[in-house]
Each structure stands twice: as structure tokens, then as C-alpha cells.
Amino acid sequence: MHQSEMNGQDALRCAVFAGLAFLAMVPVWAQQPSTKNGDWPAYTGDIHGSRYSPLDQINASNFNQLEVAWRFKTDALGPRPEYKLEGTPLMVKGVIYVTAGTRRSVIALDAKTGELMWVYSLREGNRAAIAPRQLSGRGVSYWSDGKGDDRVIFVTTGYRLIALNAHTGQPIPGFGKNGMIDLKEGMVTGTGQQIDLETGEAGLHSTPLIVKDTVIVGSSFKEGMTVVTHNNTKGLVRAFDARSGKLLWTFNTIPRPGEFGGETWENGSWATNGNTGVWTQLTVDEELGLVYLPVESPTSDFYGGDRPGDNLFGESLVCVDLKTGKRKWHFQIVHHPIWDYDLSSAPILADINVGGKAIKAVALPSKEAFLYVFNRVTGEPVWPIEERPVPQSDVPGEKTAPTQPFPTKPPAYARNYLKIPDDLIDFTPELRAQAKDAAARYKTGPMFLPPVVGNPDGYLGALNLGNASGGTNWPGAGYDPETHIVYAQAHQSALFPISLRTPPSGFSDIRYVMGRNDTEFRVSEGPGFGSAADAPQRKPTPAPAATAAQPATGPLIVQGLSIVKPPYAVISAISLDRGEIQWQVPYGETPDAVRNHPALKGRDIPNTGQPGSVGLVVTKTLVILGDSQNTTTPSHPRGAMLRAYDKATGKEVGAVYMPAPQSGSPMTYMVDGKQYIVVAVSGGAYSGEYIAYSLPSQN
């Protein structure tokens, strides 16, 4: 039939038929919700780590007009409020899904009003109370068969993978056992000893990666600074079938004998060491069938004497096959890790163009403030990454790697070691002199300065910067797939002096833990540890005998100010086509403690930015992220600001008031023609709250 011979109805029927036929040809997973449709269906917006949405209703011209559309206080989701709310919600088809509260409940909210639609929580008792990753976690993941079977999938505090019906919040009976999988099953220590399902150490607070019908889940452990054994639980990554929960594959991040990389654990030390979990977000190229795993440190964070060798895949970016979990390539970011340079951020998938050549790349933001960029098919660095000699350890039993990798491009996007005296505070000559004196108590030097056994007659520690909590941390960075630019916030004043000591008798089988032999031994617990809903409530204990008061100021603070020169943190735009920093601005605004400091009265101090690590969202024209600190200024009452920066220039183009600092990364979505931005705030006296902003309704 000629087109000209069709009547209108025929044409419509034909078009509908053609449309249905096209839909039938498109794989179901390709019809999934997308940021292109206004959804935010994964923790990072998509499964490529981009944190990008093309929405543009909220822009530079109207950002200042944003109003609170709705707010959801999370206090009742557990026996006590949470002050460390870190979730980023999903928004799919008009519904918000996210975790919240000290019991890590999952909630579904009406995306237009914030009305609670359902809530799910699991009472895990002591299993959650002793879990290595507590509180509400980072959020949930979403799966749909495209035919109405829609699921919300998350990991509980006690390390169970649960699939919920997205419409009702009820566990899916056909997934695992009654909707859940015990992720501790299969976790081992030593040469393969199953950990105890109740007390064994394993957990996770990142969100599962869901691609097509596969759910991929990492693993994490307690803080690694004062470990009770080097033979901790071994990290792994596992894939499960999204429909049944059946285990599809396991990738061991510590290779077993005969597996690739086994020789990097000298003296058979693979058998007596653990950790190397994957605690941050994973990403995947669904077309290439490649998954990218950012692996953390082996046991322990600062002493590797019990694991001579490079220790693959500790602190490595590992690419595995989506179907089999087999290693395709890897790059070790830090050899023989002893600085806690965990790979902290979701790898970002980027289709870039370098010198006229199209490259499918993966870019890894880092605590080191380097953006490591690779061809994501082959693992070849896009720009050379050089092995350079680094300082060597003098700690007995430790054997540091002779060289470490240094990217040649892009340049470091934040300070990643303390240069003396250039990086010391210089508001006044007096402050500079005091900062020099304070720093002189520590060993200083270039990146990869090895830990020392600190003592008051020598060095108090090795002064590193960015390793434990600086650079780009767990919130990760963002990426604009249209302009090929990465936007990264980085904390560049996070000094971390590393000192080792021998543990008290009977505490550990490891030779050194963090601390100083001349001070009382303290166990370092992880963030939020012991704060889970079922943490034991002990009876009051009598006060111990009084001891002397502590020093009035910290050793790395002078007159209430950090010894490090501002900006304390920066936001950078990094072109992946050119390997260059396009712009860089201070993050946030000058803290009250600096602006109101009597020693600085009358001085014109440029914006110092604020310390802290936060996440961002990238839209068509803006980069949006909130302050990490409260401030009180002439332009706003006590509180923090959610700020918008022009993507092209870094210029701040708007700011809206938040009652407390941003504690979880923002996201954006559109429902019924209205764009919203949601951000988690908490801290200090302010308990966790999700706040949604939108533009005022037009009459």
C-alpha cells in the first residue's frame, strides 16, 4: 500500500503497530526509566557514575527562587534520630525510593508531595548492632521487568540483600529465601573458613549495581586502623539474578592460588590477610558487558608487614566481565597500600575524543585528587601514568613498594601533599610561624610518605594529606556526557598524620596499629559504628577516676585555624578530551571561624571555601552542591546553602538556604512538568532530613 493511499485511520493503526513492533524489538532493559525522561533511577543517576540529568527548568536565572516543596524528617525510622543521613534518593515514575533512619528503613514517598507511601524495615538485632557499616546508608537500587514487576533492592545493615515490591514495600517471595539473601554466606577468612553468620564481620552501605537482570554487590569491613587481626574477612564482589536471587558469579578481590595476581601476596600471605572490599559504588558498561570495581585497602590500613608484595587487587580498579565476573584488566592505583587510599568513588564512564580519536574511557576520581583515566576496553591509560620512586618506610617489618603510579594528565585537581612552607597558612606572619612550628613536629614530604612509629622526642607522625578523608571521597564526582567534562569537589586540607604503635598485649596479631606508644591505646571505630538501631543500651556506669585535662587546641590547629592554607576545598571542571582543568573555584564560603577571627579583623580575606567532602549533581547548565558547614552571614541566617555553579565558568549563580549542612549527595528529577532537587541534610543538632526544592508555582 502506497502511503498516499492510506486514510488517516489506517495511518494511525500502522503507526501504532510499527511502534509496538519497535518496542517488541527493543530489549526490556532498554525501556527502563532514565534521567532523559526525568527519572533518577540509580544512585548516580545512571549506571555510568555520571550524576547527570539533562533537566533545565531550574537554571541560573531562577535558582535563587527555589522553595521547599516538601521535607521528610527521618527521626521516627529507628529508636533514635540519625545525624548522618547520607542517602541519595531514586525517583522512578513519580515515586521516591531511599533508605533512612538508624534502622536503615526503606521508604517510598510521593515525589510531588513527600507523602509516605510505604516503609519497610528489618529488625536484625545484634547482627546489625555490630555491623561494620551502620546507619541509613546511601540508598537503594531499582529493577523492573518492564511489565509491572518492579523491585527496590537494597542491603540491610546486617548485610542481607533484600528485594521489595516497589508498589507495596513487601519482600518478593521468589527472590532468595522469602525476598532476602544472606550475604554473609560465602564470606570467608583465611584459606576459606566461612564467617559466623551472626558475628562475622561484613557489611555494606553503598547501593547494589543493577544492570539488565543482574544485581552486583560489594562488601566492606570495619575501620582498618586498629585491627584485631590481619586475617580479617576477605573482600569479594558477587552478582545475583535480579528475578530469583540466584548467585551468578563471585570475584575474589584477593586472588586464590593459581589465580591472576596470586604472586603479589608474597610468602603465601593471601591466606592470612583480608579486607580489599568494594564499599563504594560500582559502574558498568552494559553494551560492552564490562563492570568496573573500585577496590579498597587490604588489612590493615597503615601497616602491611604481614602481607609483603603489591597485594592485588588492593586499591586497584578492576574491570570484570558482566556475565562471568572474570577479570578483563586491572590497574593498581597504589602498590602495597599502607595509606588508606581506598578507591572511594564510582568510576565514571565517558565516551571522549582525544586528539581526534574517539575513546571509550573510564575516569576514576580519587582521594589522591588525581583523575586516573583509562581506555575502558583495554585498561590502557589514556595519558601516560608514570611509575616514580617514592619514600621508603623505616618501620620494622614493613616493605614499601619502590615506586607508585603518577598520572601525567590531567594534573592533580587538589592539593595532595603538604608542601612546607608554601601550603601553610599565611594570613599573618605570626600564624605562618606558628603553623611551621606545629608542622615541624611531624615528618613531612611528598606524596606516599610512609607511616612512622611516632614518639614525642622525634616525629609525632608522618603528615599525609588526602589519604584517609581528603580528595574526592565516597560522594564521588559527576560528568557531563555532552561536553566530556568531569566536575569534582575535593577536600584539600584534610591533614592526616600517620603514627604506628605496638598494640597492647593480647589485642591483635598484627605488629603495629595506629597510635603512639607514649599515649593510651584507643580503638578506632568506623563512621557511625555502634549507632545502629539495635545497638545495646547499657546501664550507666560509675565515673572513673579523674585525669588531667587535655590540651586546649589540636596539634594541627593554630589559634583555632587549620595550619593549611585555604582554599580548604575546591570544585574543579576537568576536560576529559584535553586532560586539563578547565576551571577551579573554592567550594562553599568562608567559615565563620575564619571570617570572624580577631587576628584577621580588617583584612580582606578572599573566599577560603570550606573543608569537607560532598557530592554534586550536574544538570544541563549547572553544577549543584551544598555547604558542609553552617555559617551565619549578612546574607543569610545560621544555616548552610545549596549552591549552583555555572557549568561553563564555575561562577556561583545562585544559592538556596538549608537548615543544616548537606550530608548526602543531591539528585534531581521532573514530575508533571516540575523539576525538583532533593538533598539530605543533617549534622550537629540537626537530625536527618530529606528536603525537596522546586520553583514557585505559577498562578
Next chain:
Amino acid sequence: MKNAIALLIVAAFVSAQTSRSVWDGVYTPGQARQGAALYANECASCHGTALTGGESAPPLTGGEFFSNWDGLTLGDLFERIRTTMPADHPGKLTREQDADVLAFVLSVNRFPEGKIELDHRTEVLKQIRLEATKPDGTQK
């Protein structure tokens, strides 16, 4: 008119209630010493022996600390301590012990000592403002 007078009386009352600040000597040295011992056992592992914080907990001195608490009351800080600390056993300490720890934190931050112990009742502590800046302009 009656309502206006009543409002004025309430406003004056509220003002009087919050007229004290941490600069007015609101804890005793003995209380701070008791608090030091409690702090060492219950708080230092996360917040650091010098209160400078760590990877797992914020500092209790310096700019970041005051960014959270400047402008609020001791009652706000006391309630945060009482209901969520120590993180591994919230509610472990008595109200009196919580007040001792708070006195110690004030002493480390060099707020002046006084002759009367810091109260352990939240509503009383809510009448004491936490101000980083001394009335004469001195900054913590």
C-alpha cells in the same frame, strides 16, 4: 492591649531565660576534671584525645565544631550527647556524667570556669547560649 502586654512579658521572660552564655562561667573545674576522665574512656577513641576529631567523628573544638553549635544552646549540645553518645552505647552515661563531659568540652575550648556546676537538666541548659565569640569580640 492585654495580649500585647502579655507578649511583652513573655518576650522579657524568654530574654531573661537565655541571657546567660558559655562566657559567664557555667561549670566548675572539678566537674571538668570528672568529664576529662569520662571523655578519655568514652569519647576519645572517635573524637581524638585532643578533641580534633577523626575519620569517624567530627572535632569538638575549632571552626568545624563551632560551625555546628555556635548560636545554639548548651541544651541542644547536651541533648545530642545524651541521646546519641557514646556512639557504641547511646544512653550509657547518666545525665550528670553527660554534663561533666560537656563541662570538659567547654574547658578544652577555654570557656571560663565558674563556681556553680553545669546543670544536668536539658531545660536549664537550654537557657545558656553557646557562643564562639566573646562579648568583647574574642574568637574561639
